[in-house]
Amino acid sequence: MNDRAASVFENYEIEILRILKGRGALLGETQEGWLILKEYTGPATRLEIQEKLLEAVKENGFSRVEQLKRNKEGELISYDQDRVPYIVKTYFEGRECNLKDVRECQSAARTLGRLHKAMCQPGIARDYDVPAFCMENEYVKHNRELKKVRRYLREKSQKTEFEIYLLHHYDFFYEMALSAAEELQEYTADFDEEKIREKGNFCHGDFQYHNLLFTQGNFSVINFEKYMLDNPVRDLYLFLRKLLEKNSWSVSLGLNIFTAYETERSLTDEDRMQLYYRFAYPEKFWKIVNFYYNNGKAWIPGRNREKLENLLKQEAEKKNFMNNVLK
Template sequence: MIENINKIVENYGFKVKNYYRGRGAHICETNKGVKLLKEMETTVNRTWFEFYVKKHLIEKGFTDVDQFNLVEDKPFYELNDKKYILKDWCTGRECNLYDEKETIQAVENLAKIHKGLQNVSFPEHSVVYSNLGDLTYNLKRHTNELKKVRKYIRNKSHWSEFDILFLKNYSYYYSKAKESINGFEVSDYNSLVKDAQSKGQVCHGQYTQHNVLLTNSSTMTVNFEKSCLDLQIMDLYHFIRKVMEKNNWNANYGMKMIEAYNKVNSLDQDGLEILYFTLLYPEKFWKIANYYFNTRKAWEPKLSLEKLQKIITQKETKHEFLSMLEKSCK
């Protein structure tokens, strides 16, 4: 609970009419519109980076973002050894990933953001955050972690239902992981990384349904805390994967999202190829296995088993979608 809410907001030059809890923060209704007030959870450098990313978008005409309000020319306010941020906000609802119309709207919105986040520059001496070139390293690391999980389970004296199911399906998912990594190694990934670097391309970094707020008249994009220099196709990958997992990898649904993005921000063959190889990697299988390995509880969470069972039942439909996407890359 933040004390002195009125005092903090008034220092920005706004008058609080009402406030309530929401989104792990305080939603404030002011004489200058809806604002979100919360204690700053990131570093000062990260907050400035995020501010400049959104400033660039706004200057390009993309105004539906949760930009920081400034106080004393800073995107945060200091009081009693704590820092607070006050952002523009709206009372929209989160995007529904089971609603095709809303997900298409969100994908089109992402494409517009990506068009705006070109040639982003930062003041001299700024800390610039980048994930460029990290992808293949991370995929190899994840694949090695899968091998560790298999070794750990094999050495157990007693196998649970989860263990048996994991071992039974390990070879399939491991082969997909290797196929994905091999694909990246013969792709133009490194050239695309250099191109993104030279063009100053920035990703949202956490483009999920929770960060796309829909109203009757607009689509607002919020929470740029993970924004960074990176291949913008990674934002599209994360969003599509999340939607597809919840919709049983419906191939037609997936291709509609890609086509919707492409109409706004054209995808070339190299970009589609990167999208294919990222989606090919068994990310969910790795996440479930890694969580299981790192908790190492004596009892097995029922939810982990259910999650593993679910992705296994989606093998066939995911394969159908990937086959369709692979054809579009040629």
């Protein structure tokens, strides 16, 4: 970010003592604490709901959560001289969650359980007519995309080494994706969008170690821009998947995280069913394919091949985890 971005702070009734560069953002120190300035590309209406949600979460007892700041004109979005939109939020000094520390990960899971209780806001969901997220619809959409890319690969005359390797293993994961989506249809009534909206359970949407800051013995949670109405296990799944991929899908570690989460929020049979099918669907494979297809294909990073190889190596460990912990 440049000096023009830093000038956006002038739109707020705050005195900036110093400015530091962060990851794709600027940090401004004030007498009341740190603020963060970030570009914002979403709709203004979604930001209004985010503000209400974060305020409600804090009022509901979860205080270690960021808050949006309004500028001098009372707006949530400010612009630099090039009309680039920015938002300003409160920020917590601290380090990211350490995925190699089991106790710290357990603490993060307990934090998530407390956060989910505070994010149950049926009033906000109703008053702002927030659309609910449907896991079945997401997987059907993903499967259409996978089918499209498979056809593209098969019809391509000259294939790179990566494309040959990808196509060789494609059907294994594609059939897995189709099977997960088909089995999930049996439980559509339990995962109905209207039912999700009535419950009013909001999710963080991107609950991973980057967005967990450890400071003064506790975790603070940041970056709620991907919030959504969905079953809360969406966040638990993402946190667990990232953690287990780095720890050979350890059954004992997974059970420890579940136990820690349930000290704050109990998992229902529906929650466990959702978790099972989230893990059953080959989301990581879809991400590799999606990245490949939607980026320049003239040069394909070797990291893509490495990710696919690791995915194949870990498949047996993942199945073992699912059978011993979720089924």
